[in-house]
Amino acid sequence: MLSTTLSNRPMSSVLVGLLCLVTTSAICCLCSGISPNTRCIASEKTALLRFKQGLLDESNVLASWENQKDCCEWRGIACNNQTGHLIMLDLYYNSSDVYNVETPLRGVIAPSLLELQYLSYLDLSNNYFEGMIPNFIGSLSQLKVLKLAGASFTGPIPPQLGNLSKLHTLDLAWNVVTFENLEWLTHLYSLRCLNMSGLNFSESVNWPESISKLPSLVELQLSSCNLPNVDLRSLSSINSSTTLEVLELSDNLLNSSIFYWIANVSTKFVHIGLMGDQLQGPIPDVFAKMVSLVSLDLSYNHLEGGIPKSFQNICSLESLNLWENKLSDRLENSVKNLACSESTLKSLFLSGNPFWGSFPAELTQFVSLTELYIDGTNMSGLLPKGLQQLSQLRSLSLVFNQFSGSLPDFTGLPSLRLLFLSNNQFNGSIPESMGLLSSLEYLTVSWNSLTGALTEAHFSNLSRLRSLSIDHNPLSFNLSFNWNPPFQLETLDVSSCKIGPAFPRWIQKQRELTSLFMSNASISDSVPNEFWDLSSSLFELNLSMNQIHGKLPDLSTKNCSYFTFDLSSNHLFGQLPPFPPNVGILHLSKNMFSGPLSSFCPTEAQKLSNLDLSDNLLSGELPSCWIKYQELLSLNLGNNTFSGNIPSTVGYLKNLVLLRLQDNKLSGDLPSLENCTELRVVDLGTNRLSGRIPAWIGQTLTKLLVLRLHFNEFYGSLPLSLCGLSVIHVLDLSQNNISGALPHCLNNITAYTSMSSQLEDLTILGFVQLVWKGINIQWGENLKHLRSIDISSNYLSGDIPETMTSMMRLISLNLSRNNLTGVLPSDFGQLKNLESLDLSRNQLSGNIPASLSRLNFLSVLNLSYNNLSGRIPLGTQLQSFNASAYMDNLGLCGPPLTPLCPGDATNQDSPPTSGAEGDKTEQDEDGLITLGFYVSSVLGFIIGFWGFCAPLLLKISWRIAYFQYLNDIKIWNCHV
Incomplete structure (x- = not known):
């Protein structure tokens, strides 16, 4: 979903690696201003060419690596501006760039790299190398940055990496490598940034002790490491690594004792990431002393209760992600505990929790908010008019709640790019002022009870609109025949709205559509021939139920x-x-x-x-x-x-x-x-x-x-x-x-x-x-x-x-x-x-x-x-x-066929009972058959008979209906 994409932790991505980039920048500065007379060392050029021979370069990434050229000018190479020694080898492949037409390098890392004894920066990430991480890398004693992430290495991590005493940054993430213990890691006294995400730590019960022995560590990333579920309270006495500022432990199977380890390991945290760690119970009061915390991610856990009062001390918080937990507090109470970050909080993700109550008026005081997601909760009531105070807001998503009433005026939110209000109980008409939100790109108000007609005024200034979903509302369109929309949509969903009877001509002007849904839209027209040439990018088309x-x-x-074609x-x-x-x-x-x-x-x-x-x-x-x-x-x-x-x-x-x-x-x-x-x-x-x-x-x-x-x-x-x-x-x-x-x-x-x-x-x-x-x-x-x-x-x-x-x-x-x-x-x-x-x-x-x-x-x-x-x-x-x-x-x-079965009635031929008891019984039975009994029976018969038959004799229509009924019963019985 788009909402999920936009909810990715923007502050986390900025903070994680920020300090490591400082180290990288410092090294790169050494490479600037190379003298025109400086040429690379011949032995180092030879070593690079041997390294190239062991690689399969399908995209000719290393085309500039030619013998006749100065190797300091080759792609991915930087040299010291004084000595000419090669200090940086950067062949990082950007696999996340969808526009990158190159393919990663393949092959083996030749031992000729040992000739590069002045190398301080080595990045071979996201390429495809065969076999194990070469142990000779541990002999490159000047290395300060080593990045081998996602390079398809297998086998054990060579303990020789522990010899790199000058190493500031080590990134081995997302390889299929193993290790018996982390003893080698404890020798990297200068290490500031460590990323081992995606490696298997299931047998490393001592990982907290090893990490705590790194006195200079600033950033630690161990996401998706299958960290063992050990009780970390017993490790609270270990020496605190007071320098740690960035901690990313998402997607593990930790228990809530991790909170107490975090509280003991550092108080200088800037970012903490514990997404998807199966954490349970209430959020503990361990954040009270973390006054520098900027980004906190506790999403996709099983946390209960609400936002604790200890958050009242966090006054620098910019991003808080509590998505998909079991927090069931009255949201107004939880928001009050964030009051200290009113002027700093930019991103707040509360979706997927059973919060309840009305929209907190206090939220309108968070004037720095740019992203607010409160989807899938039990929130109800009206939206406050004070929303206009959130002038910096760019994304607002309140889908799958029980908000009601009419839509407020959003014109006080000039920066709004995303507005998701679907699956609520909003009613009334869509205000024409919606058309003044010139920054709006995504608008979804589906599955509400909005009524009225949409006119050109509703879209007057929406020139940036890319996605419009107003489906499943009893809305209609009142647009001129030759209306020229100011936008070019990618997604349009107007299902169960009244668009017809004519096929809308303005849709044929949307040349960038990828998804078009007009199901049950009251169209009773033929599809114009021009429509089928609408767009070569139209991926989903649904015109069903018209x-x-x-x-x-x-x-x-x-x-x-x-791909989807539905005209059923x-x-x-x-x-x-x-x-x-x-x-x-x-x-x-x-x-x-x-x-x-x-x-x-x-x-x-x-x-x-x-x-x-x-x-x-x-x-x-x-x-x-x-x-x-x-x-x-x-x-x-x-x-x-x-x-x-x-x-x-x-x-x-x-x-x-x-x-x-x-x-x-x-x-x-x-x-x-x-x-x-x-x-x-x-x-x-x-x-x-x-x-x-x-x-x-x-x-x-x-x-x-x-x-x-x-x-x-x-x-x-x-x-x-x-x-x-x-x-x-x-x-x-x-x-x-x-x-x-x-x-x-x-x-x-x-x-x-x-x-x-x-x-x-x-x-x-x-x-x-x-x-x-x-x-x-x-x-x-x-x-x-x-x-x-x-x-x-x-x-x-x-x-x-x-x-x-x-x-x-x-x-x-x-x-x-x-x-x-x-x-x-x-x-x-x-x-x-x-x-x-x-x-x-x-x-x-x-x-x-x-x-x-x-x-x-x-x-x-x-x-x-x-x-x-x-x-x-x-x-x-x-x-x-x-x-x-x-x-x-x-x-x-027996019932319902017959009142009684044979043998149920009293046998009239049985001999009378003798003695006083028999006489009494006979008298009781005879006593029921009196003159009054016969008179009432005759009167009942006369009244019942004539009450039924007289109307049949006197009213012809009743008589016809009765005999028709008898005839129907006969026909039904013949067909059983």
């Missing part, structure tokens, strides 16, 4: 570089044209494209990873050129009218994750997909495919989450290998000609049985349409919670295996319309997550297990048309279903 009509041009002939859910028609060779994501679903895919094979889109042409009118046979698209992850051609066989070349797509060819007219056997071992979704339902279900599905496609082969013509028995689909979520083999028994090993599918199986992130799968409780539903991310088996409408026989009752995660089971026999397993109640159960239209017999009444989540039940008998178990759940759930089981009785 009413765009017309045909697509041949985009392979256009000067465009689309429009009214485009005609044949599909060839597409640009760089396209990676191509979504054209839900249009009216027709004809064959004859243009697909000529498309040389070898980077294609996602192809969705579903829900169109495409026809003919599928092309056979799939072997060209080895990057393909998702292929969706569903809901068209393709016919013929599935090409065997689909089986070459080894990276394929999703394959959807459902709702076509495809026929023949399944081709082998044994090599497609990454498949998660296979949906081939509603076609005319035939043959047996291949055994390789369960043997090689072990990552399958969804397998849908419903409504085809597959036959034969179910292969036992299906039990190997251990992570399957949805198994749908319904409406085929499958016969035989249900496998008894289905309980081997751990996704159905284990309550602790890990849920996979299914966002890559998009949406999968499934029948759920009789309704077609699009399942997205929630698919990970579904566990469903549907083998209905086949010819299965035999019993329901008892092992199925151990599938405790099963949510839906449909085995209806088969020839299953036997009794229902008695432990069905163990399926406690079951929500839908359909076993109708089989030949099941025996009683309904009493355990079924314990299924508290059951909302769909159908046991009709079987041979079940006995009492329906009593329980709130089973009695809540309609009688149709149990109909046509002649032996079933």
